[in-house]
Amino acid sequence: MALAGPSCQGRPARLATRLMSEPIPSVTADGEAALLQRYANGDAAAARLLAQSLTPRLYGHAMRVLGDGAEAEDVTQEALLRLWRIAPDWRVGEAKVTTWLYRVVANLCTDRLRKRRSTGMDDIDEPADPAPGVEARMQNAARYDALQRALNDLPDRQRQAVVLRHIDGLTNPEIAEILNAGVEAVESLTARGKRALSLALQEQREALGYEDDG
Amino acid sequence: MKMMDNGKTKDTSAEARLDALFDQARATPPAVPVALMARVLADAAALQPAPHAMRTGWRGWFAALGGAPALSGLVSASCLGFWLGFAPPDTLPDVAGEVWGVNVYVEDDSMDGVELMAFGWDIEEG
Numbered sequence: 001m002a003l004a005g006p007s008c009q010g011r012p013a014r015l016a017t018r019l020m021s022e023p024i025p026s027v028t029a030d031g032e033a034a035l036l037q038r039y040a041n042g043d044a045a046a047a048r049l050l051a052q053s054l055t056p057r058l059y060g061h062a063m064r065v066l067g068d069g070a071e072a073e074d075v076t077q078e079a080l081l082r083l084w085r086i087a088p089d090w091r092v093g094e095a096k097v098t099t100w101l102y103r104v105v106a107n108l109c110t111d112r113l114r115k116r117r118s119t120g121m122d123d124i125d126e127p128a129d130p131a132p133g134v135e136a137r138m139q140n141a142a143r144y145d146a147l148q149r150a151l152n153d154l155p156d157r158q159r160q161a162v163v164l165r166h167i168d169g170l171t172n173p174e175i176a177e178i179l180n181a182g183v184e185a186v187e188s189l190t191a192r193g194k195r196a197l198s199l200a201l202q203e204q205r206e207a208l209g210y211e212d213d214g
Numbered sequence: 215m216k217m218m219d220n221g222k223t224k225d226t227s228a229e230a231r232l233d234a235l236f237d238q239a240r241a242t243p244p245a246v247p248v249a250l251m252a253r254v255l256a257d258a259a260a261l262q263p264a265p266h267a268m269r270t271g272w273r274g275w276f277a278a279l280g281g282a283p284a285l286s287g288l289v290s291a292s293c294l295g296f297w298l299g300f301a302p303p304d305t306l307p308d309v310a311g312e313v314w315g316v317n318v319y320v321e322d323d324s325m326d327g328v329e330l331m332a333f334g335w336d337i338e339e340g
Contacts, residue, residue, distance in 0.1 A: 012259065016251035039258070042265025047258035055254050060243040073250045080254050084261040147235045166236040198228040201235070 019052050027053045032097040033090070040087040047084075054080065054098070057168065058105050064163040065109045067152045075112065079104040102170070103178045106160055113156050150200035157181075158193035165190045 027035065027049065038046035058079055062072035079101055090097075151159050157179065164175045165186075172190075176183045279285055302308055 012256040013248070013252040015255055016248050019255075020246065020248055020251055040263060042263055044259070044262065047262060048255065051251065051254045051258055055251055056243060056246050059246050059250065063244045064239070069244075069247070072244075073247060076250060077253050077257065081257050081261070084258050087261075088263055147239060167239050169240065194229075194232060198232050201232060202228055205231075 015048070019048065022052070024056055025049055025053050029096045029098065033092045036083070036087050036090050036097055037092060039084070040090065050083075051080070054083075054101060057098070058101060061102065061163060061168055062105055062109060064148070064151060064167055065106075065156075065160055066112060067148055071112055075105055075108045078108055096174075099174055099177055102164065102168075102174075103180075106164075106178050109160065110156060146201060146204045147197075150197045150204070153200060154193055154196055158189050158196065161186055161189035162193035162197065166194075 032050065032053070035046040035050050039050060055076060059072055059076045062075040063069060066072050066075065082104055083097070083101060151163065154162065160179060161175055164170045164178060165172070170178070172183050172186045175181075175186045175190075179186065179189075181189075279288070298306070
């Protein structure tokens with residue numbers, strides 16, 4: 001379910017279609033802070049560049065942690081909404097934009113996972129499809145689903161740490177800041193998470209088709 | 215399988231397979247729905263401050279001066295200037311007095327003939 005908000009018909013929809021067809025711009029941490037400042041000063045192009053650069057990363061992370069496309073969309077939109085709101089008061093040099101955003105997303109995901117457990121909706125039916133075209137490669141899709149199923153079975157903190165480290169490619173100190181934990185705790189979470197994933201995937205080995213790959 | 219220092223075995227092939235899955239996950243991130251991108255852009259447009267918004271009234275005057283830091287410097291400089299004009303040090307001419315044509319000399323003779331001892335107090339032993 002999408003969050004209520006301004007209408008996305010018309011210009012934003014056309015712009016979104018155009019942006020989705022363009023390659024994702026590579027923006028450095030300093031560049032993100034500078035773009036946020038430009039956004040706060042009323043530069044519309046800065047908003048487009050930030051949205052183009054940040055939305056895929058946040059959505060991908062939320063998808064992996066929540067295993068649900070609709071919830072991942074809500075979390076991504078909410079996190080970026082908070083960024084737009086805080087932009088005029090953002091202090092350059094105090095925090096990295098992406099680290100701040102990942103932290104917001106992590107907290108929103110934790111809230112949703114807790115809510116799921118309290119309402120007994122912990123079981124996710126099936127992982128959503130990955131990028132269009134991938135589903136045509138059935139074996140890759142099966143492997144994707146297998147990884148997502150194994151991730152879904154991990155405890156929340158382990159799943160978040162593993163996704164941040166091994167899929168989003170963040171460093172342990174960055175993950176520690178995002179999860180509000182020590183670096184040693186993060187190392188322990190990722191190590192235990194990887195062990196649990198290896199075990200879970202071992203059981204699915206045949207389904208993954210590794211016997212054929214050698 | 216690989217033998218570890220503690221005598222246990224480690225399934226390196228399982229680790230390699232997991233790493234391959236991570237590589238694949240990084241290479242094929244989930245596609246962002248166009249509707250989500252449209253909502254994000256609509257939010258950004260709705261919340262973006264107007265470019266070069268002009269402030270009016272005392273807020274505009276305050277901002278034009280440079281805000282609180284500039285105003286505090288201005289007040290400090292004004293106070294110092296006023297004090298230097300009102301009570302200049304001995305090495306400086308009394309410009310205010312010359313301008314107003316008033317020179318005030320104060321001669322304090324109340325302590326004449328008193329020998330100051332012990333920080334100005336007479337100590338008498340009784």
